[in-house]
Amino acid sequence: MLSATANPQFEVRTATEKDLDALVAFNGRVFRPPAGVWTRSLLRGGRPGTSIRHFLVLEDRATAQIVASLCMLLQEWNLGGVSIPVSQMELVGTDPNFRGRGFMRMQAMRLAQMERAERCLLSCVQGVPGLYQKFGYEYAIPLKGGTWISLEKFAGCGSSRIPQPGRVLSFRRAVPADYPALVPFYTEATRSMLVSSSRTAALWAYQDGQPNDSEHAIETYVLEQGARIVGYFRLRHSSRLNAMVLREAQAQTWDGWWTALKAAFEAAAASGFNSLLLQLPRTNPLHQTAQYAGGDEIPPFAWQVKVLDWVEFLNRIAPALEARMAASLFANWTGSIVVRLRDATTLHICFDQGRLKVRADGQAGASDGVDATVGMFTQLAFGYRSSEDLLRSHPDFRVARSIHFALDTLFPKLPSYIYETY
Template sequence: MEVFDPRYCADLGSGFIIKWADAHAARAYATLCDVVFRRSADAPLRTTNADTVAEWMQNHPLVGEHDIAVVVDQDDVVVAGAILLRQPMDYAGIQLYVGRPEMVVCHPDFRNRGFIREIFRLLHAKSHARGDALQGITGIPFFYRQFGYAYAIDFDQQCVVRFDSLTALASNSSPVHLRRARPDEYHEFVRLYDADRLNRGLLCTTPFERSYYTHLCTNSTSLTMFDLLFMTNAHHEVIGYLLVHRANYGTNICVLGAGVATGVSWQQMLTPIIQALAVYRSHIVITNPDIHALTGVNFVLDSIHPIYTQVQHGYAITTEETYAWYVRVADFARLLTALIPILEARVHRSLMIGYTGTLSISCYGSGVVLEWQDGRLSTVRNTRPPIMGEGADACLPHDTFLMLLFGRKSLTDIRFWHHEAHASTEATQLLDILFPKQPSWFQWMN
């Protein structure tokens, strides 16, 4: 029986079994999430994470019927688990699907037994079987590297603007009002959202499918998610959108996405937008009993968002460096085959138009070969090159090739910091064309 079969289970020894969760085990896993993720061992138990799992189990557009893997003891008590979401990604106009392990938990009494490794084995097998091009996760620094992940896709950059800094800023613009998007306004929302994500030179972005939009507007109550808000002017005309997290981020309201209509100026509208968010904060659920008021707005956006340029002028801000997604690609040939149209287009627009030749890339133990004929990528195949990389046109440690492929680092960046990375003159020229450095905004969906 294949490991992704819903009936699969395996003995892990000492009375422990790994399996795909049924309804009973899924509910127990949900409770375990709240136990493990609470702020301290003696903190009161909250249901925020259990409520999210319950929402995932009810015809959620990103989750299937048997997408929770659990480890249970001999009494069928869940001691570890994780769920696998399936989220769309737009890579330069090509739609891919990403398997996303989430809510990875293990009871403290049962750690260091390899249970999470076994759970990831199941999740990866299911993700591959259903055709996902890659897996992505955020979370514990360094931890997920042991399962083949590396930081490779831009996630967000954070900037906090304090509400009390607005008193010193004058605005000649009309006030902005915020309202929730309705289920029947999908096309209006996507028009604004796509104009924002597709017209700013971003490589990897998140397309908003109608099923997910409808879910957020009608069925979703989880505090781990965001609300879709329209910004309107005094005439009730829609002038932009915001993605606003339903719960607090520390002492701040959190904005995860922001875009304005054509002809609307960020320079003129940013202060009214922040003022509108100061009013809207009464709708935010504060989950930490030690926090009594929200004092600012935390913009959690892509690194080149125009808001970050505008807030440099007169606003009291604090910033954090860009965060990144952990990414795992087990089959480079599958992913690169899906990307053939964009790779061929990049060559066609370059000095190497009509290129014929072979590009062999070694990741020191794994690798991929790209065979070109008259500017067309005719063959993409995985290889097992020598461990020292002998004979390859380019040698790139596995995590650095991921950074290159997803635009996070240029080949020049990688070669400066990683002495194991090198390439021939022709390979360098071709890799620079195929994989230019480019920011991303891959927005998580829950």
């Protein structure tokens, strides 16, 4: 079949205001109606950093019909205290009658140009399993998962298996004036993560302000002790799952955690749902609480990540990597680790008295350094897999004994969790 890149009938272009209604209808049809509602909120500029120019459309010139589309959601991630500019590929859809013609690859090439223009260091996508590896992405950060528990099970045995609170705190729906005060609680909730998404008060306001029928409608509730804010939790109604989703929670005491959990169950019952899904990282206290109450763990999927420039990325996160080495036996270390990426370049990770500099011209003998694919090294660099994990699962992943200790110190396996920024 003729590739789109060789067919002048089809054109990839940046969306304009004239495309708004057509894009809303397209995504509502290709995905589901709530996705169309969400598309409209993005196109109207409600999300900080997103506008119509971040949408691509692939148009049939003969009919002026949109047959494929995607958008770029700019965001900031935090890695060890370092801010990283990230592009997320979202709402990637093709009309069923036009699939199999290379349209996604055609749009991905244009997206790469947009990412370079925005100086993004990472690109990420949720997406279909197995598809995006063809475009250089690799599973690297846990996505969603959590604990599923029925209301009946919790009511029947939950309270006897978990500690009871000293008192139940009050809670209420958050209002815009609360968001600046809630940001530090979010920061605390993600502090233990190697990689997390950054959130501003403006982004919080956008998320809470989405229409109820939007794909990503969410409600934030403030926990209070007297007039003082002591935490928050967020709920999402899911008719598709027949469950209330507890999407985030952060509290200072067990009284606060319990109040959030109890409120989520009461909201699920009031909405006619039969279950609660705690879509929280495994480090969150309520994740373990729900399991002891009889919940079933749902293994997380994973964000798929592509490093757009390895040298610039590693030099950007140098403060985090230097701090990691300084807190170990490799404090003030002088030495190097050569990483040969078989499907890309060779990285020379050099330390001089504890200061890091990475370049792409490293040379080493066959027995030195690390041999890996880009995908393997991506999982290692983001703490998703340890070197031992990779050695067990990939016979072609190799690490020289002389640098193995330094490599594991530089890139240990650590927890991460990305909450969506939309």
